[in-house]
Amino acid sequence: MRKLIVAGNWKMNTTVPEGVELAKAVVEKSAELPANVSLIIAPPFTHLCPVAEVLKGSKVALSAQNCADQTKGAYTGEVAVDMLKSVCCEYTILGHSERRQYYGETDAKLVEKVKLALAAGLKVILCVGENIDQRNKGEHFQVVREQVENVLFKFTAEDMANVVIAYEPVWAIGTGVTATSEQAEEIHCFIRSIIKEKFGSQVADDMTILYGGSCKPSNAKELFACPDIDGGLIGGAALKADDFIKIALSF
Ligand code: PEP
Numbered sequence: 001m002r003k004l005i006v007a008g009n010w011k012m013n014t015t016v017p018e019g020v021e022l023a024k025a026v027v028e029k030s031a032e033l034p035a036n037v038s039l040i041i042a043p044p045f046t047h048l049c050p051v052a053e054v055l056k057g058s059k060v061a062l063s064a065q066n067c068a069d070q071t072k073g074a075y076t077g078e079v080a081v082d083m084l085k086s087v088c089c090e091y092t093i094l095g096h097s098e099r100r101q102y103y104g105e106t107d108a109k110l111v112e113k114v115k116l117a118l119a120a121g122l123k124v125i126l127c128v129g130e131n132i133d134q135r136n137k138g139e140h141f142q143v144v145r146e147q148v149e150n151v152l153f154k155f156t157a158e159d160m161a162n163v164v165i166a167y168e169p170v171w172a173i174g175t176g177v178t179a180t181s182e183q184a185e186e187i188h189c190f191i192r193s194i195i196k197e198k199f200g201s202q203v204a205d206d207m208t209i210l211y212g213g214s215c216k217p218s219n220a221k222e223l224f225a226c227p228d229i230d231g232g233l234i235g236g237a238a239l240k241a242d243d244f245i246k247i248a249l250s251f
Contacts, residue, residue: 001036002205002206002207002208002230003038003164003208003230004036004037004038004208004224004230004231004251005037005038005039005040005164005208005210005230005231006037006038006039006040006231006232006234006244006247006248007039007040007041007042007063007091007093007125007164007166007210007231007232007233007234007238008026008039008040008041008042008234008235008238008239008244009042009065009093009096009212009233009234009235009238010022010041010042010043010044010047010065010238010239011044011065011098011235012044013044013239014043014044014047014239016046016047016050019043019044019047019050019051020047020050020051020054022239022241023041023043023047023051023054023055023060024054025241026039026041026060026241026244026245027054027055027058027060028241029241029242029245030058030059030060030245030248032245032249033059033245033248033249034251036251037231037248037251038059038061039059039060039061039244039248040060040061040062040063040090040091040125041055041060041061041062041063041238042062042063042064042065042091042092042093043062044065045064045065045079048062048064048084048087048088048089049087052087052088052089055088056088061090061091062087062088062089062090062091063089063090063091063092063093063125064079064084064089064091064092064093064122065092065093065096066079066092066093066094066096066099066113067079067080067081067084067092067094067113067116067117067122068080068081068113068116069109069112069113069116070116071116080116081116081117081119081120081122082120084120084122085120085121085122089122090122090123091122091123091124091125091164092113092117092122092123092124092125093125093127093166093233094110094113094114094117094124094125094126094127095107095110095126095127095128095147095151096127096168097127097129097131097168097170097173098173101170107146107147107150107151108150110126110150110151111150111151111154114126114151114152114154114155114163115154115155118155118159118162118163122162123162123163123164124162124163124164125164125165125166125210125233126151126152126163126164126165126166127166127168127212127233128144128147128148128165128166128167128168128191129143129144129147129167129168129169129170129173129212129213130143130144130169130170130171131170131171132170132171135169135171140169140187141187141190144167144187144190144191145190145194148165148191148194148195149194149198152165152195152198153198157199157200157203160195160199160203160206160207161203161206163207164207164208164209164210165191165195165207165208165209165210166209166210166211166212166233167184167187167188167191167209167210167211167212168211168212168213168233169183169187169213170213171213172212172213172214173212173213173214173235174214174235174236175213175214176214177213177214178213178214178215178216178219178223179211179213181222181223181225181226181229184211184223184226184229185226185227185228185229188209188211188226188228188229189227189228191209191228192204192207192209192228195207208230208231209228209229209230210229210230210231210232210233211223211229211231211232211233212232212233212234212235214236215232215233215234215237215247216236216237216243216247217237217243217246217247217250220232220246220247220250221250224250224251231251232247234247
C-alpha cells in the first residue's frame, strides 16, 4: 500500500505568529483524519523552528520549501540540508515551478539538491509539470518525462523510497483552474510508467504521486478517487486549516 499524503505549501505567506496559529489549528483538526492519511506542512524557513515545536507529538510532518545545493559555507541567503534536519524537518519540496520559473532552478541543480537532501536523511517532494504553452502544443508528456528522467534517473531504486513526486501543471497553480481528473490521472499514470521502466514495478507501485494545482475541498474527492493520484500538494487552500483538513478527508 502506498502512502496517501496531503502536503501544504505555504509559500511566502503568514508571519511567524500567524504561521504558529495555523499550525496549531492543523494539528488540532488532524485528529479527525484516518490513520492511513499523512499530513505535511511546508512553512517558510523562518517558521520552521516554532512550527516544529507545535508539531511535536502530532501526526503532522514538517517540510521545507527548498534547500541549498551546497552543504555549508559562503552562500549568503541559503539554507542547508543539515540546518533543516536540525529543526526536525522530515521533508523538503524541491523543483517547485515557482523556483524553476523565478529563481532559475534547473534539473542539474535539482540533482545536487536531491543528492544532499537524501544523504542528510530528508525525504524529497519533487515537483514536475508543464506550462500552458507546452500543454497547448501537446508537449506535456515529453516535458514531464524529461523532468523526471533528468533528476530521478540519477538515483537508485532504494533512494525512491524517500521520494514523492508532485505533478503540478503550471497553468493550474494558483489560477483557480484545476486539471480535470482525467487530465491529472493520465499524467500520473504516465509518471508511474516512467518510474516502472527505470526502477521496476515494485518501486512504481510504492511511489506516492501527488496532484497540485488549485486543489480545494470541492474538487479533491474526484481527483483523489483516481487510481494513480495519491493525494495533493496544496497551495492556497493550505492557508486555511479547515480547507486543508477537508481536502485531507477527501480520500
Ligand atoms: C502549489 O503552489 O504547489 C499549489 C498547488 O498551489 P495552489 O494550490 O494554490 O494552486
